[in-house]
Structure formats: structure tokens, C-alpha cells
Amino acid sequence: MTLRIERVTDASTVLRGAHLFDEAVDAAATSRFLASPTHHLLFAYDDEVADPMHPVGMISGAELTHPDKGTEMFLNELGVDEVAQRRGIGGALVRELAALAQSRGCTAMWVGTEPDNVAALATYRSTGPVSSEPFVAFTWEF
Template sequence: MPQLEHLKIFEVTKTNMSVMDNVATDLFDAPVKQSLLSAFLAEPTHWLIVAVLDKRVIGKCTAMVHRRPDKEDELYLDEIDVIPEFRRQGIAKKILDHVLKLADERDCEECWLGTENDNIAARKLYESNGAKAEEFLLYYLEY
């Protein structure tokens, strides 16, 4: 098994997006499409943070800055994931720490996210960073 001391965590940008040519199969819901990746990265408020080990992307976080006319910027953390063979080794925590550092550097007032009630690993991760769960209703609008 590769040594985690060689793990690199960084933001994917237009200049280093070739790192996405070697993504672990189980990381995204579907294969990464270059056209969609380019469109995502073209938006300065869209962030893609990756964990790379031995030139292979094994973890990721997608996030978006939520801007409004009446409040300071907030970061919406869409998804953090690590491939199954590397879970519970602190990689997601390192990714989250990196994302929160970027949010602070870029003047985001707070970060918000959601997860399923039964996703205990995610809940522990977020709570270990001081997050407090709130009750709310989630609706999906189909159109």
C-alpha cells in the first residue's frame, strides 16, 4: 500500500487540471468529462480540491461560493469523498482542513453542507471540526 506521507492535497485549476487524467474509478459518480471539468473550473466560485497519491486522485471535494447581495460570501461544501481503500485514514479530514483554509483566505463567512442521517463517518468528520447538526427539510424540485 502506498505511503500516505506522499499524499498531496491541492486545488485543481486550469493550469494543473491534467491531474484529473488519472482519477480512481470509485471517486466520482461517473467518469470525469473534460468539457464539464473545464466549465466547472472556469467559474472562480467553483472549487475542486483533490487528494493525490502516486499521481492518482484518490479523494476530492467540490465546493461553491454562495454569493448574495445582502450577506457576506458563504461556502457551500457539496461533496467530500475518498475511495474506499483509503477511507478512515484521515484523508477526508485533511481535505476538509484545506477547503476551510481556502474559505478563510477568500473571506467566506461560514461553510454549510448536508449529509444523510445515516452517514456516520461524514457526521463524525464534520462534528470533529466543530460543526453542529441542524434540523431542516430538504426538497427536490423536479422539472
């Protein structure tokens, strides 16, 4: 495997990886996301699986700062193209975001996922988190 991970800085690159997101990519949200220095989007490329310009994985994170916790990295979303799954790409993306978080002075990185999401649980566990705690999530939609 020839894996390359790059930070995404322009909207046209995001569009090339639109298939990796849960929902349709929104132009205004993309611009706002990319404009923030505390938002991070990384794409993975694997020349053995796809065209070198076609991303096969993505991870997004956002730095969250709080008065009593300092700055932590929230791993917002991880996605790997079906043709590239089970090749270690998800784990490589998580480790790359963790390294970025450390380099930016974050004190921790965290993520939430569904308890029945076997692939996500395996990926996150394989990257060496310190703890895994059950929690309840509430969502307000506006």
C-alpha cells in the same frame, strides 16, 4: 502517511480522479466548473496508499454570495477512495477547503448530508463545525 492536497485546474487531472465522484465525469461540466474562479476542486494524494499521480480523495466547493449573508462556501461533495478511507483524508480535505474559504473572505462554510451517512457525519463532526442543524432538502431535476 504522506498526504498532499492540491487544487485541480485542468480536466486531465479530473479524469485521473474520476473514480472519486458519485457519477461519471462530464467533459462540458468539468470545463464549466474549472473555468469559474468561485468553484474549487481539491484532490488528495497519499504516496503510501497509491501511485503519486493517483488521487485518493477529493472535495469540491462553490462560493455562494447573497445580499444579506455575504459569501459562504458550500461544500458540494467529498469522496475518499475505499483503499484510503479511515486515514483522516476526508477530514484533511474539509479543513483545507475551510482554510481556502477563509482566505477568500467567506463568512461560513456549510454542507448537507443524509442522516444515516455515518462516515460523512463522523468526518464533518471531527473537523469542528459550530453547529449541526437538521434540515429538509428539495430537489428539482431538469
